[in-house]
Amino acid sequence: MNCICIVLAGALILCSCNYCYGQQPAEILSAAAEEQLEHNTVNPEDDTRWQQLQAYARHKVSLNSADAATLQSLGMLTPLQVNNLLSYRRLLGAFVSIYELQAVPGFDEALIRRLLPYVSTGDGLAPQYSFRDYLRKGQHSLLLRYGRQLETARGYKRADTVPPHYAGTPDQLLVRYRYNFPRYASWGITMEKDAGEQFFKGAQQQGFDFYSMHLFIRNYKNIKALALGDFTVNMGQGLLQWHSLAFGKSAIVMQVKREGEVLRPYVSSGEHYFFRGAGVTLQQGHWQATGFVSLRRLDGNTGELDTLEAAPYISSFVTNGYHRTAVEAAKRGAVQQLSAGGNAVYDNGNWRMGVNVIQHHFSTPILKNDAPYNLFAPEGKQLFNTSFDYSGNWKQVHFFGELATDAHGHIATVNGLLTSVAPAADVALVYRYYDKRYQSLYSNAFGNNYRPVNESGWYTAITLRLTPQLRCEGYADLFCFPWLKYRTNAPSAGNELLAALTYTPDKHTEAFIRYRHQAGMENETGGSRYIAAPVRVITNSWRCQVSLPLSAQLQLRSRLEWTYYSKAFAKQQGWLCYQELQYRFTSLPLRASGRITWFGAGGAGATMYAIESSMLSNYSVSQLSGEGWQYAINLRWNITRRLVLGMRWSQAIYANAVAVGSGWDTVDGGQKTAVQLQLQHLF
Secondary structure (H helix, E strand, O other), rough: OOOOOOOHHHOOOOOOOOOOOOOOOOHHHHHHHHHHHHHHHHOOOHHHHHHHHHHHHHOOOOOOOOOOOHHHOOOOOOOHHHHEEEHHHHHHHHOOOOOHHHOOOOHHHHHHHHHHEEEEOOOOOOOOOOOOHHHHEEEEEEEEEEEEOOOOOHHOOOOOEHHHHHHHEEEEEEEEEEEEEEEEEEEEEEEEOOOOOOOOOOOOOOOOOOEEEEEEEEEHHHHOEEEEEEEEEEOOOOOOEEOOOOOOOOOOOOOOOOOOOHHHHEEOOOOOOOEEEEEEEEEEEOOEEEEEEEEEEEEEEEOOOOOOOOOEEEEEEEEOOOOOOHHHHHHOOOEEEEEEEEEEEEEOOOEEEEEEEEEEEEEEEEEEOOOOHHOOOEEEEEEEEEEEEEEEEEOOOOEEEEEEOOOOOOOOEEEEEEEEEOOOOOEEEEEEEEOOOOOEEEEOOOOOOOOOOOOOEEEEEEEEEOOOOOOEEEEEEEEEEEEEOOEEEEEEEEEEEEEEEEEEEEEEEEEEEEEEEEEEEEEEEOOOOOOOOEEEEEEEEEEEEEEEEOOOOOOEEEEEEEEEEOOOOEEEEEEEEEEEEEEEEEOEEEEEEEEEEEEOOOOOHHEEEEEEEOOOOOEEEEEOOOEEEEEEEEEEEEEEOOOEEEEEEEEEEEEEEEEEOOOHEEEEOOOEEEEEEEEEEOO
16 A cells, blocks of 8 residues: 555654543554664564554553563663663652652653553552463454555456466455453464455465464463464574564664563564464573474575586575465475574573574575675575673663674674763663674664674764753764675765754644754666766755644644755655644544645655554555655544444555556556555454
């Protein structure tokens, strides 16, 4: 779907709990999601954090009994804030009111408003649940989602006697059942069919193209976590293994540390980044030990060596999960992957130290291509990694880091600290060094590249609370790449700067202005050289955004953004402007919103990005190019207290365009229209 739904940027747009439409989880995480795509051009299909916040809205976290892991799982608090809250609770006892958080160092009114929908004071005792409670105190949910692009793309058209390129219909289907008792139990099944895939015929005789099931138990006696079926594994700072959604540099400048439990249930519809098997975490006192094993088949591009035995190999993995054509279906399950690993952790509440290990074995060897930038890419039938990670607190300083090595002894390390240098000032420092020869598979650490390899750099961030209504924050990142990169035929270096000023005069109104500068190197285009030489690439962008109430039921949100891109003698500009209105009916259980966007992008370098959010647990980041308009209309109808219907109509209209899209997804004409329907039943 090519339309745009722009929501306020995460930590920069802090809506009140009294905001008449209720705070959507996507609004909290949207800024980081937008900027993650700008860096990596990969749209993650992991909506676990959105689902988790929705669950916390129904089963609130008790501030008087929550441990550090529970507070971190909210995704809104820095390690410093978590430590300050726990220290305050140890010294002064249980919280009487949530507004007592204002007395905790590092907590301001805006942050407290963000927390309000998901936390409560509760009592000061951790609940003691029996296994029978695990089965009865949670909530069942059934979600049905349908989507379709109305215009017929090239891949669905028949040409004379030639059948369509895509074997299936353009309908998108998602069915998800889940029982969830936050922090204790979860089980369910997810079924999905992508547009273009068949349904109960052809390559998908089993019905849906993707099935995922899980059973997950937490905090039962000495079992910290038990995972059966599909699950994710996240260790250390992501140098070895990090399946779940993790953001890099963004406007949330202090969120630089990877945090999360090692084992998590997999409840999303992405078809690549998860394990299938079993895992367990056991806890005794200050010690935790985790072990897991997974056996599953992965999609991949295959080939055969030109030898007498015609040995097969995998040239690359296919992660998009599409099986729309005979060629895509042939890549399905091309390689079997056996993964096993675990970690041992000592955590005394103040300092945490862990040792991690993981090994992958493939039924078919990986063979890298001959491109110079790919010289040190992983290859063979096995990958092995081990690491040591740590985190801890000393006075007002929080330290964290990880040191990892692969089977050949090549290292990667990331180390950082967060500290409060004054009551109204926080600072973050992060150093990273990733050897150009370091090899890993599911790593996702802090940095510029999508994998921790061939990079070193220093990141510095600061947040200043100038007044209760005015906040200034920013970061500077200096980095270099010792070896070649994709589209960069030489070692290179660059820098990135961000500065933002946010003004919140009252609990319903907020405005901010943000500037970002990026500088790096990239191969020249259109030159006459046989080997393109890298040239300087600079991008400058400004974003202004405001949110304010027009009445008790009506809220206005506006954004104006401009980008200037320069590469050698090529100059490109991009801009967008949107207006969004949200209205809540007083006499009907109905919420409506409408958004209209006017945009223009003079080339790929000036592509504009904005979060799309339509239904609960459904989001994507839209890339806007060309010139045109987009509008979307969303309706949410609470039929009953437990039955919610969502509807969405969106359309993108491009100026002077005879066709929209690329390849087999091209549609004739200058517009794209999409519809979505979703029904959620809680029981």
